[in-house]
Amino acid sequence: MxxxxxxxxxxxxxxxxxxxxxxxxxxxxxxxxxxxxxxxxxxxxxxxxxxxxxxxxxxxxxxxxxxxxxxxxxxxxxxxxxxxxxxxxxxxxxxxxxxVMPDFAKAAVDSVVADARIYFAVTTGAFIAMLALRDWLAKPNVGWGILNLSLLFLCVSLTDWDFRQIVGKPDNVPIVAMLFIVGYFTWLYFYRANQNDRRAAEGKVPAEAENNEKVLTWPDLVYTEMICMIAITALLILWGIALQAPLEEPASAVKTPNPSKAPWYFLGLQEMLVYYDPWLAGVVFPSVIIGGMMAIPYIDFNKLGNGYYTFNERKFAITTFMFGFLPLWVGMIILGTFLRGPNWNIFGIYEFWDVHKLEALNNVNLSEYFWLYGLGQPLPIAPADSSFVVKSGYILLREAPGFIAIGAYLGAMPMVLAMSVFKTFFLRMGFLRYMVFSNLVLMMAALPIKMVLRWAVNLKYFIAIPEWFFNV
Amino acid sequence: MSVGDYIRDSQIWKSIFRHPAPYDRRNRVVVMLTNFFLHLHPVSIKQHGIALSYTWCMGGITFFLFLVETITGVLLMFYYRPTLEWAFNDILALRDVTTLGIMREIHRWGAHAMVITVWLHMYRVFLTGSYKPPREFNWVVGVILLKLTLLLSFTGYLLPWDQLAIWAITVGSNMARATPVLGHEGPGFQFLNLGGYDLITNASDARFLLLGSRFVGEETLNRFYILHCVAIPLASAGLIAIHFWRVRKDGGISQPL
The missing domain is CATH 1.10.287 (Helix Hairpins)
Structure with missing residues (x-):
């Protein structure tokens, strides 16, 4: 059609x-x-x-x-x-x-974004740069300059057909908007946090504690709320008039679209599927994310920074949370929405979504690394007619390197950290709280670690037991 | 006597609003105490607590969007029939011929906006450290509400019954297949067996519970419709009430201690 x-x-x-x-x-x-x-x-x-x-x-x-x-x-x-x-x-x-966006610039941008390795390195690098340069970035003129640059980039990019296809999809418009909104509020946070950190250095109380007279809710708050409600209503009506809600062909259970994507807010989870099996990426990790977020108030023992913006007084908490929210959550949604095309391959933002694009996948399990390449002998396989217990024994032997690695990562690593970088945390949290905390942090780090190992040594699974659907 | 005074002097007006217009300090206090909708708020509030650059207003917008979604959603329910025969056609008609079919656009864009604003609300609450004592538990309630917002959006995604809908839900719900122990392709499903027969099959696992079927079909549409229109909104409304009540009981909007 x-x-x-x-x-x-x-x-x-x-x-x-x-x-x-x-x-x-x-x-x-x-x-x-x-x-x-x-x-x-x-x-x-x-x-x-x-x-x-x-x-x-x-x-x-x-x-x-x-x-x-x-x-x-x-x-x-x-x-x-x-x-x-x-x-x-x-x-x-x-x-x-x-x-018009020149072709060499398109090629340059695509070579950066169309490779998960470079994309991840660039977003992580940008995140670190943001924290390091926060004093400079939080200046209003700098923030305004960045906003202008990104809008100019958007305008010039719209001269490309493929870019328009992917950005102009009705369901993707809110994601483009979200990029700018999240960027703005992150900037606003650093602006206010820097202000308070400077005040703290001068021995003053946070700005939120000063000139803090009580005012009447009517009219000071209810009027703001009224204006806000009218503005949101107007925005939704205009948005509804300007953009029709998407409606594709009638559902057909036999015609699988390529790519098949989850709703956009779950694309971060779908992206994890590239690196971990569904039972982890789709069930265990989401549960850990929810549980871990609920645990935050009971883990964070830092009494400072309650009710005002600050960075210096909560460096670790802010950095960890922002890393989870910006590169790992929003960043992965951007990757899944704008860059993942047919066959879940990565495409540049100016690249045509070619169904026939091929990417070689030669991934190797940790057990294969250990037995085949390390010891130079075949994987241990149980004799064909052996009992269930014997077979299980062989499977566990085969995957022993993976079990040891995971055990060391989640069991021994917290102890090592407790004696080194997390020493003060361990002392202030107590054993149980510290174990919950360190395991949550390690599981959050498990995604980037697997990504890097996949890219660096083509690692497929730490533990590969397809017989039991148990792949890690 | 002007018309306005006449109305405000009438018995009907006075029976609804039990105080004069809030033009002076006393009545501005009284209005907050006697109005059902306003009594969620305290009578007075610290100045920084209403500064937009502090609050970002995102929690309030999320709640307002919840109301918008409820109203437009109820209107859409009058029109839409969750069956294989009619679901897609009803949405098509909403787009092309129905008066006020724009309700669907508002509903969908409002849902996207709500997902974004609820994230930003969480972001702000984290960045101001507002989850710290005494507000720990309200943060937990908030995380559940965040999850419910995503589930609301997810269940609503299926209802137009187009290609976008069923394949997004298929991709999303395929994960449930891999639930440890309870999914028929999950690790450890073999533990649940009785005399050699697996209890967890593709017709009895977590995915089946979610879909009401072995694939996304009419049972799924019905299930998601009920979840989307009744079950999750009710749960959300209850938790929102607790969330707001606790904001007040934990000392209002967070502020420097």
Whole structure:
């Protein structure tokens, strides 16, 4: 149906490319996006003008003080020009070739995102950089600059057909929005936490404790709530008018779509299936996540940071939670939504979803590493007519390296950590609480560890007992 | 006497609102104490506790979206029939011909938004350390509510009965097959057997319990419909009440000790 209409439109319009990167309507729409971006930056320029902040040029450039507002106004005017160019020249795509994502840039971006190894390394690296550079990132002008860069990236990327297909899917729109919203609130957290950390360094109480008079709920709170409710209602109605809820072909139990994806908020779990079997990735780990989150208040013995934003007073808690939420949860949803294509292969954001893309999978079990490569002998196999107990014995012998490794990881590792990096934790938590805590942290780390081992040495399973559906 | 005064002087008005309009301090206090909907709130509140940059308003928005979902959902229930014969056609008609069919769009986008806002609410509560004593247990209730929000969205995903729906639910529920001991492809299902016969088969395991069938079919549609429209909303409503009540009893919105 869809391809038929594309073919007919090609015939009618005389266009030869069924997947055109730029069309007049796309360019016209982008003109409006740039106009919105311009309007946002006019507001920001106005704000900068009133804040009257300056920055100093380096000495070799004259060392002058330049008002921030001057820079933002130049940028805004540039945006206006870009927008007007798009709106007026939309019918002549050649005139706008400078605003189209160039092919070499697409190839560069795709080579980063279309490889789970690089994707994971980049997101983890970005996470560490975010923590390290938080003082600089939390500056309003820096935050605004990052927002503008990401929006410009989005605008320019929309000139690509494949990118539009994946980002413009109605169900994916909220995920794009979520990226920006989560980014904004993370920024807001660091902004407020830095403020309080600076105050603490000066010996002051947190900002939340100052000027904290009681006010009446009516009108101060109920009016805010009323405005908020109206805004949300308006947003939902506009969203509902602008975007139709998806409805595909009627359900058919015999036509399996490729890829078959879980609802977007479970794509992090579906991503785990690549590395762990369903009983772990689909049942045990989700339960551990829920249980572990419930356990947080009973594990965290740190009395500081209750009721105000701070980073310095809760470094470990914030870092661990954010690592779980940002790279491991949101990051995996992004990976599952935008990058996982047919056959669960990874595709770049500008790459066509080719059903025939092949990726070699030659994964090796730990037991095979140990017996075949390590000792140079075949895997222990029970004689064909032996009893259940003997067979089980052989299976356990075969997988002994895995059992020892897992046992050491979850049993001995907490002890080693208790004597080294987690020493203070162990002393303050007591034995039981510490064991729960360390096992939760180790299980959270189990996903990245398995990922890295898969990529580095093609490790399939630590323990591989398909006879019992027991693969770890 | 203006019309407004006339109305406010009438017996009907006075029987509903038992105090004058909240224009002065006394009546602004009274309104919070005597109005059922407002009595969730305290009469007065610390200034920082209502600053949007502190609260992010995400818990409130989540609750509001829950109400939006309830209202639009009830309206959709008048129209939609959860059977193989009608489910898809009813949704199609909602899209193409039904008056106020936009209720489905609002319902679906509201559901997506609710998932995001409930995560952000959790994020904020964590970042402000608001789960610390005395609010530990309310965090636990919140985690259950988060889980219920995801389940609400998940069960609703099946109802349009299109390709997107059944395959997302198939992928999601296939995991239950692998439940340890209770799934027919899970480790340890062999432990549950009686005289050599397995008790856990593909017609008696955790996945079967979820789907009411060995694959996503009409029984599943019915099961998910009841879960989506009755069971989980009731559980959520009860837990939301406890969640709010405890916010008040644990000292209102968190603040520096």
């Amino acid at each position: 869809n391809s038929l209409s594309q073919i007919t439109s090609c015939l009618i319009l005389g266009s030869t490319d069924p997947h055109p990167n730029v069309t007049p309507s796309v360019l016209f729409g982008l003109g409006w996006l740039y106009l919105i971006l311009f309007a946002m930056n006019v507001v920001w320029t106005w704000r900068s003008f009133h804040k009257a902040r300056h920055f100093r040029l380096p000495e070799f450039m004259g060392g002058m003080d330049i008002p921030n507002a001057a820079l933002w106004s130049i940028y805004s005017i540039a945006l206006l020009l870009v927008s007007v160019t798009h709106l007026t020249c939309a019918s002549v795509p050649e005139a706008l070739r400078w605003f």
